[in-house]
Amino acid sequence: MRFKSLRARIAFVVVLMMLGAQAAAYVVISSVIERNAISNAQEQLAVAERVFRQVLSTNAEKLTQAATVVAADFGFREAVATHHESTVVSALRNHGSRIDADLVILAGLDGKLIADSRGYTHGSQAFPFRALMQTATHGSERSAIDVIDGRLYQLVAVPVKAPLPVAWVAMGFLIDDRMAREMASLTSLDVSFFDQQPDGRWTTLASTLSAQRTAHMNPSDVADDRYATRVISLTSTGKPVVVVLQRSLTAAMAPFHRLQSTLLVITLIGVLLSIAGSIVTARSVTRPIAALKHFARRVGSGDYAEPIAVSHQDEIGELAQAFNRMQEGISRREHRITELAYTDRLTGLPNRAMFSDRLQQAIAEALPNETPFGVMLMDLDRFKYVNDTLGHPIGDLLLREVALRLRDALAVHSGLVARLGGDEFGVLLPDADLADVERVATQILKALEQPISIEGQPVDVGASIGIVTFPDNGVDMNVLLQRADIAMYVAKRSNAGVARYEERYDNSSAERLSLMSELRRAVEQDQLLLFYQPKVDLSTQTVKYVEALVRWDHPTRGYVSPDQFIPFAEQTGYIKTISYWVADKAIRQCAMWRDVGIELAISINVSARELIQSSLPDTFAGLLRKYNVPAELLWIEITESAIMDDPNHAIETLDRLHALGIRLSVDDFGTGYSSLSYLKRMPVDELKIDKSFVMGMTENRDDETIVRSTIDLAHNMGLKVVAEGVESEAVLQRLTDLECDLAQGFHLSRPLPPDRLEAWLNSWHEARCVTGVR
Numbered sequence: 085m086r087f088k089s090l091r092a093r094i095a096f097v098v099v100l101m102m103l104g105a106q107a108a109a110y111v112v113i114s115s116v117i118e119r120n121a122i123s124n125a126q127e128q129l130a131v132a133e134r135v136f137r138q139v140l141s142t143n144a145e146k147l148t149q150a151a152t153v154v155a156a157d158f159g160f161r162e163a164v165a166t167h168h169e170s171t172v173v174s175a176l177r178n179h180g181s182r183i184d185a186d187l188v189i190l191a192g193l194d195g196k197l198i199a200d201s202r203g204y205t206h207g208s209q210a211f212p213f214r215a216l217m218q219t220a221t222h223g224s225e226r227s228a229i230d231v232i233d234g235r236l237y238q239l240v241a242v243p244v245k246a247p248l249p250v251a252w253v254a255m256g257f258l259i260d261d262r263m264a265r266e267m268a269s270l271t272s273l274d275v276s277f278f279d280q281q282p283d284g285r286w287t288t289l290a291s292t293l294s295a296q297r298t299a300h301m302n303p304s305d306v307a308d309d310r311y312a313t314r315v316i317s318l319t320s321t322g323k324p325v326v327v328v329l330q331r332s333l334t335a336a337m338a339p340f341h342r343l344q345s346t347l348l349v350i351t352l353i354g355v356l357l358s359i360a361g362s363i364v365t366a367r368s369v370t371r372p373i374a375a376l377k378h379f380a381r382r383v384g385s386g387d388y389a390e391p392i393a394v395s396h397q398d399e400i401g402e403l404a405q406a407f408n409r410m411q412e413g414i415s416r417r418e419h420r421i422t423e424l425a426y427t428d429r430l431t432g433l434p435n436r437a438m439f440s441d442r443l444q445q446a447i448a449e450a451l452p453n454e455t456p457f458g459v460m461l462m463d464l465d466r467f468k469y470v471n472d473t474l475g476h477p478i479g480d481l482l483l484r485e486v487a488l489r490l491r492d493a494l495a496v497h498s499g500l501v502a503r504l505g506g507d508e509f510g511v512l513l514p515d516a517d518l519a520d521v522e523r524v525a526t527q528i529l530k531a532l533e534q535p536i537s538i539e540g541q542p543v544d545v546g547a548s549i550g551i552v553t554f555p556d557n558g559v560d561m562n563v564l565l566q567r568a569d570i571a572m573y574v575a576k577r578s579n580a581g582v583a584r585y586e587e588r589y590d591n592s593s594a595e596r597l598s599l600m601s602e603l604r605r606a607v608e609q610d611q612l613l614l615f616y617q618p619k620v621d622l623s624t625q626t627v628k629y630v631e632a633l634v635r636w637d638h639p640t641r642g643y644v645s646p647d648q649f650i651p652f653a654e655q656t657g658y659i660k661t662i663s664y665w666v667a668d669k670a671i672r673q674c675a676m677w678r679d680v681g682i683e684l685a686i687s688i689n690v691s692a693r694e695l696i697q698s699s700l701p702d703t704f705a706g707l708l709r710k711y712n713v714p715a716e717l718l719w720i721e722i723t724e725s726a727i728m729d730d731p732n733h734a735i736e737t738l739d740r741l742h743a744l745g746i747r748l749s750v751d752d753f754g755t756g757y758s759s760l761s762y763l764k765r766m767p768v769d770e771l772k773i774d775k776s777f778v779m780g781m782t783e784n785r786d787d788e789t790i791v792r793s794t795i796d797l798a799h800n801m802g803l804k805v806v807a808e809g810v811e812s813e814a815v816l817q818r819l820t821d822l823e824c825d826l827a828q829g830f831h832l833s834r835p836l837p838p839d840r841l842e843a844w845l846n847s848w849h850e851a852r853c854v855t856g857v858r
């Protein structure tokens with residue numbers, strides 16, 4: 085039999101064992117009882133035989149005494165002698181009745197019956213127990229049991245002496261059913277007397293049993309397992325007479341049977357109790373197991389809310405405690421794992437994974453009602469510079485400080501700040517519209533403007549923040565993050581600090597994709613053009629330098645400004661292809677002009693992304709060789725912020741470029757973070773003052789101050805200065821006064837295609853009557 089449940093198995097085993105034990109006990113006790121009953125009955129039989137014999141011998145004595153008294157009676161002896169029959173009979177009766185004898189007989193020595201108390205006086209009748217008389221004569225045994233006229237008697241015979249024996253007095257008790265009952269009451273046995281007929285059959289003489297019972301009894305063979313039987317032979321002479329003592333075993337065992345049924349009841353009660361007990365035990369064992377199972381399932385599904393209640397002090401209790409410890413351990417480790425998985429180790433802020441999760445969650449929550457919320461991506465400006473100049477430990481401390489300030493700045497807004505990696509941070513502002521987000525962004529920037537000092541060193545760090553809002557800028561996490569990234573890039577490029585995403589940056593990723601393929605086609609199909617803008621030498625009025633500026637002659641959009649596709653190309657990595665195209669085109673143009681006698685140095689703009697490419701110097705060297713152009717005619721313009729983003733890398737590349745003979749110019753100077761010590765270490769040849777200072781310098785005194793101090797600074801460092809964005813004669817004049825070396829701007833010339841530049845050059849030189857290089 086197989087049980088699925090432990091409870092049933094335990095119950096089954098316990099019940100089985102109890103049943104076995106009870107049954108064994110029952111069998112053993114029963115057999116002991118039976119044996120006891122039988123031996124008890126046997127003992128009773130033995131006792132009964134003794135009692136029986138005792139009764140016989142007492143009766144014999146009584147009879148002997150009475151018979152002796154009669155035999156010795158003078159009157160009786162005379163009556164015998166005188167053959168006075170009636171006297172004899174009355175004497176016999178008198179004496180017999182004294183002891184309630186049933187038979188008193190007087191017999192002659194010849195054995196002939198003389199008188200009989202029963203009234204027989206047939207002189208011819210023979211004395212029925214001659215044998216008894218013979219044994220009595222010899223004095224050995226006076227008592228006998230014999231059948232007379234089909235009835236059983238205990239008899240004694242005593243001689244009548246005068247003085248020699250003249251007759252025999254015999255006196256006897258009838259052994260009948262009454263006598264049997266008396267015996268039975270003494271011994272509490274069944275008593276039956278039988279005699280055997282000459283043909284061997286036994287006839288019942290007296291019995292306590294019914295005739296029916298005795299009819300089937302055979303004293304020679306009394307084997308009957310229902311009775312304990314003892315057969316006692318009563319005659320030694322004459323025909324066989326026996327008394328059969330019987331004890332019904334059923335009766336003998338009756339009290340034992342009562343005991344047995346009591347035992348059976350006890351056994352049954354025990355079995356029932358054991359069944360109940362085993363069920364209760366099984367349940368008490370399995371109930372906590374079931375609870376543990378339930379608990380384990382709960383823990384398995386990740387619910388560690390509450391421990392299991394420990395009510396047992398036993399092994400189950402210990403198991404429950406072990407479970408609780410396990411649950412604690414799991415939940416602690418899971419907590420730790422979650423912590424590790426969701427926290428940035430350095431700053432303790434949530435990490436990118438957490439940020440993504442929460443953003444996803446915020447989207448799901450805000451989606452039904454389109455509740456607005458904001459997301460910001462923030463990138464530190466010049467972090468690499470700090471890291472490289474002051475070392476990583478300081479960089480780490482700086483990140484921690486920034487993290488602290490971000491946290492403080494956002495404390496009141498219940499927003500989430502996360503470090504997404506490197507010097508990039510993300511902010512999630514629930515329930516915030518664009519105005520709210522912009523306000524927070526400004527607060528963050530303000531917080532970072534406060535001077536930061538790390539280990540006593542002042543560290544100047546800025547940040548660029550890109551802002552998007554849900555659902556205006558997208559309802560998908562990736563779209564939102566991508567657009568925030570674009571906005572951040574715009575902020576960085578424009579040095580604006582904060583920029584919010586605008587559709588014109590990137591309408592959709594589909595449009596970006598199409599722009600990408602269009603740009604690729606632009607290069608392949610020669611839609612790109614290089615325009616050249618001259619830089620005029622203010623002291624000599626000569627033009628020896630031009631800046632190459634890329635143009636996109638888009639088939640449908642017309643001329644697309646580089647400001648619109650260069651950032652995109654930088655983002656997608658396509659800038660590499662464009663740069664190569666520009667460099668190839670510019671250097672070839674340079675060679676072509678040289679061929680026609682126009683000696684112009686060409687400046688090429690190189691973006692920050694390319695600056696960190698170690699292959700850049702080799703590419704330029706290859707192209708210079710290809711077109712056989714001296715390196716001195718190639719200038720590279722790099723924005724100040726591009727250099728400061730990763731100064732060590734920049735310096736390495738710049739050194740290599742410079743070693744080739746290529747000249748270097750710092751573009752947009754004044755907008756980024758200037759480190760003079762860095763500038764000094766760099767092989768720079770020229771500074772280009774950003775056009776934002778130049779254009780309004782005649783109206784704005786601050787701008788003029790910046791321009792003037794930049795010129796002074798450059799000269800002090802032995803560098804040339806170029807002012808770009810010269811849009812008026814006044815500015816040109818002022819720059820000349822300030823002894824600026826070169827000027828570039830619409831007032832002098834817009835960027836022009838090569839042939840138109842040549843024309844411009846001619847007219848320029850003619851107008852000033854100066855001799856060209858020609």
Ligand code: C2E
Nearest residue numbers: 633634645646647650666689690691809810811829830831
């Ligand atoms: P930039 O290097 O600062 O280039 C100067 C920009 O100022 C040019 O704009 C030029 O047309 C403009 N400009 C010149 N004179 C004046 C003036 O008097 N007033 C005003 N308002 N603007 C003047 P452009 O050509 O649209 O180029 C924009 C930017 O695109 C450039 O700024 C440069 O950073 C980038 N760029 C252009 N060509 C290339 C290129 O071939 N490669 C890379 N990497 N970047 C390029």
Ligand code: CA
Nearest residue numbers: 631689721751
């Ligand atoms: Ca430039």
Ligand code: CA
Nearest residue numbers: 751752774808
């Ligand atoms: Ca510039």
